[in-house]
């Protein structure tokens with residue numbers, strides 16, 4: 690593939706995983722997993738604990754090398770490429786657990802996100818102020834990150850990723866521990882990032898209700914394999930998904 694491939698059902702394919710596999714010793718965490726992420730969509734990746742969601746994130750962001758399969762980012766074969774190469778191509782991720790420098794200020798944390806760009810200090814600070822304003826952190830720039838309330842710490846993780854100016858933002862359980870209104874605000878932010886800033890978002894999240902609300906498409910992993918894929922409505926009604934993950938009470 691030399692260029693992004695057009696698909697009838699949405700934007701161009703910006704990321705494609707083909708038969709992705711990752712083994713840890715005798716355990717196959719991700720197996721024969723083929724999926725596409727299309728430009729401008731919000732794609733949800735869900736599944737039970739241990740299904741392989743974080744491993745998939747680590748594979749596509751270069752933190753792990755696949756044991757098999759291929760990865761294409763914007764038409765380029767990036768199988769086994771480094772995190773640096775992948776982030777330079779525009780794919781940036783957040784982490785499930787806090788990856789903040791909790792002893793440092795909010796502004797210094799966000800500055801870390803700008804490190805890969807060649808920018809004069811004032812341009813860096815402009816970027817910091819821009820992403821702080823988008824993520825509700827504008828009034829907290831001088832606060833020590835570890836002293837922020839939990840919800841704002843989650844927003845700071847996203848702000849650091851946004852400071853790297855991604856085209857594809859991969860969010861690993863960004864809603865964990867957020868309260869009702871905070872969840873709503875985070876979902877509004879994701880939608881705004883897509884509509885106003887043209888970002889493509891891959892969302893791994895256990896809050897299924899939020900995933901169904903926020904995503905255009907949903908992929909379900911189970912035991913490292915693709916179990917189902919489709920619109921939130923179709924996936925919610927899928928018998929195999931109900932059996933393996935959703936249960937009948939939701």
Ligand SMILES: Nc1ncnc2c1ncn2[C@@H]1O[C@H](COP(=O)(O)OP(=O)(O)OP(=O)(O)O)[C@@H](O)[C@H]1O
Nearest residue numbers: 713716717718736737738739740741742743744745
């Ligand atoms: N570094 C590792 N070494 C060995 N096994 C691992 C490693 N990372 C993940 N695994 C195993 O791979 C499987 C998939 O784990 P993974 O963390 O990708 O699942 P997950 O869907 O993200 O789960 P959760 O929803 O609990 O975060 C699990 O059985 C896990 O124990």
